[in-house]
Amino acid sequence: MKKALVLAAALALAVTPAAAQESAAPSASVQAQSAVVTTAQAPSIFVSRDEIRQRVAVAEAEREGAQIGSSNWWYTVAAIALGVVIALLLID
Incomplete structure (x- = not known):
């Protein structure tokens, strides 16, 4: 049981930085477009x-630019593999 917990902890530690990088970096063009939308009208x-149509158009434009199988996915896979290697080293 202890080995499984060590493995799970190592995997969690390895995946956390990759997940944080993925969620913290929205594209600059989306930020610029949303800034234009919010500054044009007073908050209400x-x-x-x-x-609503403008927001939907911005979201759809962001999805069209997204690439399936991007490098973020490969970073996550590499982080998981690294976590497995570290867990195996800690178990022995």
Whole structure:
């Protein structure tokens, strides 16, 4: 049981930096587009249909630019493999 816990802890430690990098770096073009949308209108609790359409268009443009099988996925795989190697070294 102890070996399984050590393996799980090593995997969690190895994957955490890769996951943090993936979630912390939104593309600059999306940030620029969202800045244009928010500065054009005053904040309100009532959202117009045009604003919703603009947000949907920005989200769709971001998805079209996303690449399936990007390098972030490979970094995650490499982090998991590294975690397995570290766990195996700690077990022995």
